[in-house]
Amino acid sequence: MRDVAIVGVGMIPFGRYPEMEAHEMGAKATLDALKDAGTALKDIQLLVCGQLFGTSGAGQRMLKEIGQTGIPVVNTANACATGSTAFREGYFAIASEMYDAVLVVGQEKMGSGVMGGDEPPGGERPEGFVGSGTMPALFAMAGMEHMRKYGTTQEQFAKVAVKAKKHAAGNPYAKYRDPATLDEVLNARMISYPNTMLMCCPNTDGAAAAVLMPMAKARQYTSQPIRVAASILTSDPWTERDLALLDINTLTRNAARQAYETAGVGPEDLDLVELHDCFATAELLHYENLGLCGDGEAGRFIDEEATYIGGRIPVNASGGLLSKGHPLGATGVANIVEVTWHLRGQAGQRQVENAKVGLAHVIGIGAACTVHILKK
């Protein structure tokens, strides 16, 4: 295997685009990424597209917007890890020495309700028949378990949202950029205890894209190639547990362990982390799952503001899903794009200074967890 580098990235501001389809958003992100890479569509040899709703043909529709060149198109879906799974397939295509220029795009147009609203995946409406198995309930229960086990408080979970909102003020790509006080977070409408409305990621459309090349070629295109030091995907190991949700811990721990081993770094070497804060409860759990702090210490970790920009290990400098929103297929590519910007020193007001190593994490109930480690 050879080294793989990110040469160009692009993203559209996450938000609501009633006038656009997912592939049109993907096309905008792609054009930005191609421009950023200093290359053109005609030089791209493979497209891997991540789109959860309407997977088949998603990449082809995107190409139709900007130019069809006959290149192979692979469409992937892997729950919330759809975009990052697509990125990983692109990574392998370069690493295998089969291709020298690969485009990865994640794109999604969400419905108006939970989990795609009027356009549920595969004709299913999970919220209708699973009862307490909805995403808000599952992630609330995971938080409750942490409270029971370690004495974590609702205030500590709420602080994750306060941090997210503060970081988002510096991110023009975030859907919501207004700050919120701890009181405002706690007093927002209750969704599923301990998560209030401001502790749940908003339903959002979006797209992000990246151009990958072998490192040797990348250096001809950019003075700042970003190396993909680890690209890990895990699924649920067999357990006797019935509750799928609690697997987010095991899944993430397995992926993180493999990623650190592959990249030859530890959590202490990271300069920033973009992790899957679909709910505020999830973020605290992942501090421990990714080894940023010890088990049971996550509450104190946020109390100490260790994960603020300027803190020991900035987490979700972008404002996270809580501020950006969570267009399912786009998310996994978007957090890799965000880390790339920081490693290049191009993250504007939210820049984590002097960042050299970053981690991007996504977890999909279903189950799929990706951890990417990027190096300057």
Added chain:
Amino acid sequence: MRDVAIVGVGMIPFGRYPEMEAHEMGAKATLDALKDAGTALKDIQLLVCGQLFGTSGAGQRMLKEIGQTGIPVVNTANACATGSTAFREGYFAIASEMYDAVLVVGQEKMGSGVMGGDEPPGGERPEGFVGSGTMPALFAMAGMEHMRKYGTTQEQFAKVAVKAKKHAAGNPYAKYRDPATLDEVLNARMISYPNTMLMCCPNTDGAAAAVLMPMAKARQYTSQPIRVAASILTSDPWTERDLALLDINTLTRNAARQAYETAGVGPEDLDLVELHDCFATAELLHYENLGLCGDGEAGRFIDEEATYIGGRIPVNASGGLLSKGHPLGATGVANIVEVTWHLRGQAGQRQVENAKVGLAHVIGIGAACTVHILKK
């Protein structure tokens, strides 16, 4: 890149399984493939799953049936080429030297009507709003164009179905195994001229699986590793044509050219072909698109029975989609499995004698075309 070999394959008989879900069918095919490979699930390092309806989580649901080991799971969708796209991703995973044992499974449970019936893909019902853009109409028009251009007759297209039915008699995996005379084919209910009911592939459930390893390792597991000599995927090159269907020709020609070049063989070196005969008209066109005969010669080619088992180049010895049916996600893996059986001399009554090189072709409107060339 290193050589990739098929070590084990499995398939369930295609048909109607009202009592089973797609992932349950996939599990059966997988267990067969693992047994055939002389390996076990615990030794598999990656699963790539192709399922068009309900793509996300498809592979994970399959694993849940037979044992979850925490391995990465990638789910793909690419219209009719869904299964073969999954196979190709598995091929890259081995070729890249990242993995030494990869499982690929294609699985699908179809609805009761055209294109998934009650469970349409992505909430869309193409038949409802595209009018003449339905699959039967599109492939009928492609046939009509061939008739206009070369004087091909309806009888010649019908002969494809007669051959398919004859071949299927020897295939226990085919849904329909009864023979049909030319008169019976021509007098069957008209679907879209020139294709009658017996010239259209039936709506069918099914699953197929394959275990891939690097060639060096494969030899430790089997005395008959089958080498993947080419794994090509193409999408639609830009054209001024509006009618998506006619792209089946360009798409297939591009993929075939690349495949022959990669494998270092020509159509004259092939011992058998499994091609995408979703409609009888398509098969004749693909004789020319794959270079089995010259342009405009396909009608005469079938008149001469050149594509019968025992003929110059047996096509769809399995009975093809016309007899087997077409479970979308399974099809692309299934025709690779069929070619594998022939190269190993394990195809029973339908065996193409002394087969050393085989080609498997799938085309998906959308657009994606795969051509795999396998060598003994």
